[in-house]
Amino acid sequence: MMMMAQSLRGLLLASVVGIVSAQQISSSKGLVPATSKNVAPAAAVVPASAATDPFPWETIQLTPSVLSNLTSLNLTDISYFSFDSTSTVRRTVAGQPQCKLLPGDANWPSDTAWSVLNLLTGNALIKTVPLAASCYAGPNYDAAKCAYITANWNIPSLHVNDSSSAMWPIFEGLTCVPPSLRNNATSCTLGGFASYSVKVTNVAQIQLALNFARNLNLRLVVRNTGHDFNDKSIGAGALSLWTHNLKDIKFYSNFVATGYTGPAFKLGAGVETQDVYKAADTNGVTVVGGECHTVGLAGGYSAGGGHSPMAVSWGMGSDQVLALQVVLPSGLFVTVSATSNPELFWALRGGGGSTYGVVTSIIVKAHPKVTITTMTFTFGVGPTLSADTFWLGIRSFFKYFATFADAGSYSYFFIVPGPTGTTFILTPLWANNHTLSQTQALVAPWLAELAALNISVTPVFTEYSSFLAAYDGTFGATEQAGVWNNHAGSRLFPRENFVNGTKLNDTVAGVRYVIDAGGILVGYNIKPAINAGQDNAVNPAWRKTLSLFIVPALWDSQGSLQDAAAASEVLTNDWLAKWRALSPGAGSYMSEGDINEPDFQQSFYGTNYPRLYALKQQLDPHGLFYAPTAVGSEDWYITGQIPYLPTQNGRLCRV
Structure with missing residues (x-):
């Protein structure tokens, strides 16, 4: 330049x-x-x-x-x-x-x-052409490109590496998807996609775009990887800031900040989880990050809290942040840390993304390499295992949540209904700083209980010498994207739901109700570590939780938007309503939460919300930054919405 x-x-x-x-x-x-x-x-x-x-x-x-x-x-x-x-x-x-x-x-x-x-901006402006436009008659038609787009539609990198695409396009409005994947797709329009994107490669471009959008009353969105259940990085008529290409990584062997001295990384806003893990392994350290490969660690992950297999040892993703560089809604570029803009430092670590400014880079803690051991197995309802006994096995697992988490383990599992019965898939139990023998000793009482119930399992234990090796060996499969037959909600359940016998029984019954109704449970046994210096905006419910349970609403991908809305209403008002009743005052994870979450302010932000809202009004009085369920979003609405299916393809207006 x-x-x-x-x-x-x-x-x-x-x-x-x-x-x-x-x-x-x-x-x-x-x-x-x-x-x-x-x-x-x-x-x-x-x-x-x-x-x-x-x-x-x-x-x-x-x-x-x-x-x-x-x-x-x-x-x-x-x-x-x-x-x-x-x-x-x-x-x-x-x-x-x-x-x-x-x-x-x-x-x-x-x-x-x-x-x-x-x-x-140096020729950085991109006029949006939806990915699937190549499949429709007109100036963008390209049969070969359409074939490639269609074949790779469910691969996240296809959408992550595009300036405007939605990883979960239901909230865009399904206005331009490959026609062979949706029978009633006959046209391609912009719908909820941004009108223009700025391919950000420097701070000046962000400032120019922010000022342009604010001064001309344009909708603004911020897009990094687009990895958010509710597609917060899209918006009809918007100018989008595409920060995905800010990929720089810098390692400090000894970084000094308020309350911390030790190894750290400086990460550009576009750095993905998989890239950070490789850099950390190369430098002999470990970084707290997400499970999915394409999560933007310096973007919405750290802004929204960020859970991790390593959270049990070192806390949430937001707890790792030592400093940030940020462009404010005013267009000014500032440093944010414990000593510079401390109130914004508090908010940006857990208070949500696309709200207070555009983060260009962050500095995060790095930690020692540790031994990790995993255990996997499955069991399911069948000729030798009744449904009632199956759920006694689930109760046994839930009963050990406190024991396992307190010992430094994390579990990722599924409970899936099927034509021959329900299946439990543990993939995996992940024990930080545990050898194989230590992990076997930890889980032995639970395995004995399963055996006493005549639930036969074949555990597979694997010991890894580093986080990267365990991550690649466990989460090597690419996650799915581009689907429009579901959207999910979540609930954080506190310790008392698993250590109190009556609440444990009620929690198991609440999960069984959802599974029997056709839901799929994506579950985590997780207890983020609470360490010194964690005064930030992370939802306080995370500090008390032993689990994150996610469940998607499901519908036929060839169905109508009204079908999707009906399934979403069941998710909000039936399935998740039962879970909210089982955990009063707890919360949900904003990045994997229900877009229709009642009282999202309490569920996603807890008691921090009034303080966050006051800061939002101070920093962004013109409402430049908006995203669904973000702080201050209740001050806005989008026209032409189907109840329970709030897409981003209407006009954004003040309430």
Whole structure:
């Protein structure tokens, strides 16, 4: 990137005096097209501070002096890109006060305005073409590309590496999916996809886009990997900030921060879980991260809490964060830590993403390598195992949740109904800092109880010398994406549900009710460690939990949106309602929660919500950042929604 003076070189042909039409800008030579020859990237290289140790691209910023120089050259609509001030006026759409603009509105930015944004960001603007557009008649039709897209539609990387695609497209509205995968798909429209995305490679691009969206009353979304159950990174008519390409990783053998001295990593916002784990193993350490390969560790994972197989040893993903670099809703770029913007430091660690600003990088703790042993097995209802005995075996497992978690283990399991009976799949019980013999001793009493119930199992134990080896050996299969026949909700159950005999029985009955009704349980026995210095916005329910239970609503993928809504209503008002009644005052995991969760403020944020909401109003008074169930989202609604199926393909308006 160029220094500021070089960046401004060639910004204008002679003296540009304004944007005057949809296609041209005005200069002393008359009307001319806005091109890279007369509009150059607007950025300055800001000297790095030793205290922040930014990545090189974090030093490339939009500064007041850059804007001042542009203004002095009489670019009249440079106000589109100005930083926020108290004089900023909220524009409205005729007939729909306080609504965000959509394409076709009278005040929607002209083609030239978008062209200038593109040129000021260094040709980083992408006009959205949905992935499956190649399958439909028109200018984007490409039979070979359509065949590739269709064959790989359920592979996460296909969607993660696209600037706008939805990993769970039900909340986009299913407006452009491969027609061979959905029988009644006859057309391709943008629907809930963003109109434009900025392929972010430096901070200046984020600042320009934020200012443009705020000053022109556009909907804004932030997209990293798109790995969120409720597709928070899409939105009709939106300008999207695509941070997925910020992939830098830097290792510190001895990082010093308030309350911490030790190894750490600085991670760009686009770094995925699988990349962090490889870097950690190379440097002889372990990092707390998610189970799925494509989770953005520095994005929504850390912002939303972040559970992990290693949580039992070192806490939640949010607990690992030592510092962040952030672009605020005002457009300003700041360092956030225990000593710099401490209230925002508290909120960004667990208070949710797409809410307070755009995180460009984080610094997280690293921990020693440890021995990990896993155990897997299955058992199920069949000729020699009745349903009632099967559920006694599940009760036995739940009874040991406290014992196993207190000893430093974590379990990931499924309970799946089927035509021949229900099956339990333990995949795996994961024991941190345990040898094979120690793990066998830990689980021996439970295995003896199963044997006493005549439940036959064949445990497979595997000892690993490092986290990466255990991760690859356990979670090597690629997760699924692109499906639209389900969406999930979750519940955190506290310790008393498993150590109190009456509550244990009620909890087992509550799970059985959902399974007998056709649900599938995705379960975790997890107790995040509570260590010093964990004063952050993580939902307090996580500090008391012994389990996270996830259950999806299910419907036929060839069914209608109304079918999906009906199944979703059952999930919210029947299945999860029973679980909420069994765990009053507990909560749910926001990144794997029900988009229709009643009182989401309490369920996803707990007692932290009032403090988070107050900070949201202070930092983002114009409502630039919005995402479903995010802090402050109750102040907005989306038009044209089907009850219990809130898609993102309507207009975003203030309540």
